[in-house]
Amino acid sequence: MHPEISKSLFEDQVQKVLTNPELIVNRGWLVLKHEYPNLVVAMRHRRSGLLRVLSLKFDGWNDQPPSLTLLRCNSEEELPQSQWPKNPQGRTYWHPGGWVSGGGIFIPSKPFMCMIGIREYHEHQQHVKDAWENYKNQSSYELGQLLIQVSEVFQKSDV
Amino acid sequence: MGTQIQDLCSVATKPQIVNIQVVTGSGNYPSSGFEHYNSHELLSTVLHQAQQHLHLQNTAGGVAKTEDDRVLNPALTIAENNIQDKSQIFWAPTESGGGSFDASGNQ
Numbered sequence: 001m002h003p004e005i006s007k008s009l010f011e012d013q014v015q016k017v018l019t020n021p022e023l024i025v026n027r028g029w030l031v032l033k034h035e036y037p038n039l040v041v042a043m044r045h046r047r048s049g050l051l052r053v054l055s056l057k058f059d060g061w062n063d064q065p066p067s068l069t070l071l072r073c074n075s076e077e078e079l080p081q082s083q084w085p086k087n088p089q090g091r092t093y094w095h096p097g098g099w100v101s102g103g104g105i106f107i108p109s110k111p112f113m114c115m116i117g118i119r120e121y122h123e124h125q126q127h128v129k130d131a132w133e134n135y136k137n138q139s140s141y142e143l144g145q146l147l148i149q150v151s152e153v154f155q156k157s158d159v
Numbered sequence: 160m161g162t163q164i165q166d167l168c169s170v171a172t173k174p175q176i177v178n179i180q181v182v183t184g185s186g187n188y189p190s191s192g193f194e195h196y197n198s199h200e201l202l203s204t205v206l207h208q209a210q211q212h213l214h215l216q217n218t219a220g221g222v223a224k225t226e227d228d229r230v231l232n233p234a235l236t237i238a239e240n241n242i243q244d245k246s247q248i249f250w251a252p253t254e255s256g257g258g259s260f261d262a263s264g265n266q
Contacts, residue, residue: 022182022247026226046228093257115256127256139215140252144184149254 001063007036010061013143014039023144027151037061039143040071043151045159052085052159054150058143065132065141067119068150069110081111085157093153115153117146174199177237178245181209181223188212193245202240203233206250223250 014034017023024031028044037059042051053073056066070079085094097109112120114127122132135141178193188194188209196205202223210218223231226247231240242248 016186017184020182020184020187022180022187023184023249026182026247026249087257091257093254115254118256121256138217139185139213140217140221142185145252146184148184148251152251153254153257 001060006059006061006063010036010039010058010143016142017144017147020144023148027148029147029151039066039147041147042073043154045157046155048159050159052079052154054154056147056150061143062136062141065117065119065122065136066146068113078110084111085154085159088153088156088158091156094157113150113153115149117141117149175238175244177242179205179237179242180247181205182247182249183209183213183215184251185215186213196237198238198242199236201234201236202231202242202248205237205248206233209250218250218252220253221250222253223248225249 014031018031018034023029028046030042031039032042032053033040037057039056039058040053041056042053044051051073053071055069055071055076057068058066070084071077072079081096084096087094093114095112095114097111112118112124114121114124116122116130117132117135119132121127122130139145175198177196177198179196180193181188189212194205194208206218206221206223209215223233225231225242226249231242231248
């Protein structure tokens with residue numbers, strides 16, 4: 001996709017979020033940065049009250065899904081793995097760096113979120129057959145809806 | 160006592176007008192304010208209208224919740240879901256991925 005088209009799609013969909021105060025307030029989001037291709041959102045964890053800053057990179061949107069990482073609250077440095085959310089009971093959405101699956105598949109060195117719609121999920125070897133192409137044109141995977149899904153996983157996790 | 164029970168039954172069965180806004184990550188229905196519904200209407204009817212207006216696809220499996228995160232049942236009526244007047248219903252797709260894991264943390 002041409003970068004200008006990708007940028008335009010990103011900006012349109014970000015605007016849908018920014019102009020939806022009902023959504024932002026209910027979800028406990030604070031949009032810190034929205035400059036293509038970066039979207040940085042602070043989310044308040046309801047149970048613990050703790051804040052986490054999620055940084056999503058939407059380069060190539062929506063030919064490819066966003067890459068996600070967590071940042072320190074007081075800088076743009078990546079959050080140490082020890083402070084990433086912990087998985088909810090029976091699910092593994094958050095993987096540590098160097099994690100090896102039961103099938104012996106090695107995963108990149110950095111911690112990552114393993115959810116459909118997140119680049120790290122679709123790119124790692126265990127899920128390469130579950131292509132983003134199958135989801136990208138569904139309304140449930142447009143930017144705002146995807147952000148809600150990330151937020152839901154975050155809220156269900158231990159922080 | 161008998162009159163009170165009669166009154167409660169009357170309230171329970173008499174249709175009420177309930178104002179509702181459906182909030183999604185793709186926009187809200189209606190975009191501002193509320194739509195009026197009869198309390199005896201199914202919640203699925205409300206969600207279907209939102210789906211049509213917001214051009215949402217593949218909404219099967221989506222979860223509707225109240226502002227305080229209470230999960231609603233689309234197969235029940237607005238009254239049975241105990242949805243209050245001037246409510247916002249937050250409707251979102253369910254996240255997928257993150258397979259189950261064994262005790263060692265392996266998928």
